[in-house]
Amino acid sequence: MTAAAAAAGSLAVVGLGPGPAGWLLPEAEAALALATDLVGYIPYVARVPERAGLARHASDNRVEIDRARHAFALALDGRHVAVVSGGDPGVFAMAAAVIEALDAEPAFRAVPLRIVPGLSAMMAAAARLGAPLGHDFCAISLSDNLKPWDVVLRRLGTAAEGDFVLALYNPASKARPTRLGDAFAHLRSLKRGATPVAFARAVGRPDERLHLTTLGDADPALVDMATLVIVGSSETRWVEGGAGRRWMLSPRSYGAPR
Amino acid sequence: MTAAAAAAGSLAVVGLGPGPAGWLLPEAEAALALATDLVGYIPYVARVPERAGLARHASDNRVEIDRARHAFALALDGRHVAVVSGGDPGVFAMAAAVIEALDAEPAFRAVPLRIVPGLSAMMAAAARLGAPLGHDFCAISLSDNLKPWDVVLRRLGTAAEGDFVLALYNPASKARPTRLGDAFAHLRSLKRGATPVAFARAVGRPDERLHLTTLGDADPALVDMATLVIVGSSETRWVEGGAGRRWMLSPRSYGAPR
CATH class of the missing domain: 3.30.950.10 (Tetrapyrrole methylase, C-terminal domain)
Incomplete structure (x- = not known):
């Protein structure tokens, strides 16, 4: 990891699965535990338990690309951001919006990005x-x-x-x-x-x-x-x-x- | 659950995901912990850690329907059987073979059956x-x-x-x-x-x-x-x-x- 990337915080797109705890992957749980900021659609952000030091940025439906840009901006500011998605983030969900935002703004390439899959609906x-x-x-x-x-x-x-x-x-x-x-x-x-x-x-x-x-x-x-x-x-x-x-x-x- | 079903043991078709522990659902881990018998393709059975009292019935590829029948027979004998599958058991994997075996043998209806999903490849x-x-x-x-x-x-x-x-x-x-x-x-x-x-x-x-x-x-x-x-x-x-x-x-x- 370069010094620039280390300073940039990080972004994980995290699949929460359909809902129950038994259907949340351990990798997703670990990614949520490391996050300083949660970004996502209101009901998905609400699923993640409160924790001291965890900031929440919940938004309404149909603003996926704004949400993705906001997540990158937070990460560039040094935050460790989890963009949360129901089910699997790769299936009609936030992974595509995040990669589209990356495609439109070369500055976002400095942010270490990973996709954490989930159980799809x-x-x-x-x-x-x-x-x-x-x-x-x-x-x-x-x-x-x-x-x-x-x-x-x-x-x-x-x-x-x-x-x-x-x-x-x-x-x-x-x-x-x-x-x-x-x-x-x-x-x-x-x-x-x-x-x-x-x-x-x-x-x-x-x-x-x-x-x-x-x-x-x-x-x-x-x-x-x-x-x-x-x-x-x-x-x-x-x-x-x-x-x-x-x-x-x-x-x-x-x-x-x- | 009827008395007949209770005597019949149980059968869970369990998705192990692609491999790493971070991609094994908690529900799948719990189902494996309750099993007395593991049935499946050799490399999938080998992924589950040894445990006292856990019997293993590993078989080669392309014998899915025999494997499914064997699992039902064990369950009818009072065993708690986990049929293990890589990835998700519903995608080109053991869930279909198990339901096909059930379709062919009415006696298998006495066995409580559930499918435990997994992260697909x-x-x-x-x-x-x-x-x-x-x-x-x-x-x-x-x-x-x-x-x-x-x-x-x-x-x-x-x-x-x-x-x-x-x-x-x-x-x-x-x-x-x-x-x-x-x-x-x-x-x-x-x-x-x-x-x-x-x-x-x-x-x-x-x-x-x-x-x-x-x-x-x-x-x-x-x-x-x-x-x-x-x-x-x-x-x-x-x-x-x-x-x-x-x-x-x-x-x-x-x-x-x-």
């Missing part, structure tokens, strides 16, 4: 459901804040054509409440109505709720921003467990006789 | 590289042990058409050494040669190695079975970091003016 939801991601899959954000809606539709179409399992992030929007219904309608034109679908809401938190349905019956009104939607491939099926439980399975093999 | 590699999965992406296994190779090619094609970032699992095979070269050739016919590509080998382990290249220059000879290959979208780019470091970025926005 997708993997947590899959664990509760069984093995819905046991075969090839795609992760798609349905938000059209940062990309045109026709790109979302094109990706849903190509993913359906490739018969991938789909993990749909950011499925609901108060500003655009019809988007998920439009997405389901598009998928229904390309896939069987009997395709298994799961809504996995707030997995790992006290208000966790799993809803198992099919593409034909999937009701967008049951989905909010805390929900991850998983849509099966043509091979995904339900498997009976004990005590009335059903598991969602995307088998390892594809195209094999049943 | 994909998320670990992404953290080292920056934010390659910061936008919509697909995970595809290149193995044709369990699906026809033409399905692999079709998925690569549709994923390229949708301009997804690609995370390629199981990219190398001693039995079929030309597969990755064939996959790169197919992608080169559909995507720019300058598309950023990363080979992330053994991330988190002592022999970790990152190789940054492009689709045009990607050399399959540098890839082995411990490597995850990430191929960018049309928007993925390199970002200069400090000290000669380059980061791989798939920006949050898509189709925006640069």
Whole structure:
């Protein structure tokens, strides 16, 4: 490390996982213990316990790039900054915003930067459901804040054509409440109505709720921003467990006789 | 829990993450501490420390379904079994094999079953590289042990058409050494040669190695079975970091003016 970098403090982008302590990686816990400053979206900053000497810089949603610039500025001022993110910071979260801020400002290169991964919402939801991601899959954000809606539709179409399992992030929007219904309608034109679908809401938190349905019956009104939607491939099926439980399975093999 | 289930022991499918202790979830560590029996592929079983009263049932690769049946049989015999998997058990790993075994044998429904997620190799590699999965992406296994190779090619094609970032699992095979070269050739016919590509080998382990290249220059000879290959979208780019470091970025926005 150069003298300049040592003087510059440091920046860690830290994944907090979906919520429970059992799903926080030890590396993330250690990074939080070393931080002098927390930067992030209000509910994620609130998850980190108070500690003497730990400054909090919580901000509202949709200001990711400002937040990232602020974190670099604090680090250049000698602070040890943790930018906190729910789930994994690399999946539709703060790692990209931080690297974008770095790309726009060469002075930020003096800051030692690392990304500390976390358990993604997708993997947590899959664990509760069984093995819905046991075969090839795609992760798609349905938000059209940062990309045109026709790109979302094109990706849903190509993913359906490739018969991938789909993990749909950011499925609901108060500003655009019809988007998920439009997405389901598009998928229904390309896939069987009997395709298994799961809504996995707030997995790992006290208000966790799993809803198992099919593409034909999937009701967008049951989905909010805390929900991850998983849509099966043509091979995904339900498997009976004990005590009335059903598991969602995307088998390892594809195209094999049943 | 019913009396039958209580007598039946239990089965947990446990994700060990990519390797280092800092990437093992506390829930996984707790599940391992409760286990009387470990079942899994030899190198994963070997990762769990010895402990009095812990029986080990390590098996070679490609016997996943036998391994899953054996785990259920042990649990029916009253043992508390942890089926261990590298990375996340839900991603091209043991969770699917265990649910498939459950599907084939109704007697296994008496066994209380849970999946304990883990940090996937994909998320670990992404953290080292920056934010390659910061936008919509697909995970595809290149193995044709369990699906026809033409399905692999079709998925690569549709994923390229949708301009997804690609995370390629199981990219190398001693039995079929030309597969990755064939996959790169197919992608080169559909995507720019300058598309950023990363080979992330053994991330988190002592022999970790990152190789940054492009689709045009990607050399399959540098890839082995411990490597995850990430191929960018049309928007993925390199970002200069400090000290000669380059980061791989798939920006949050898509189709925006640069």
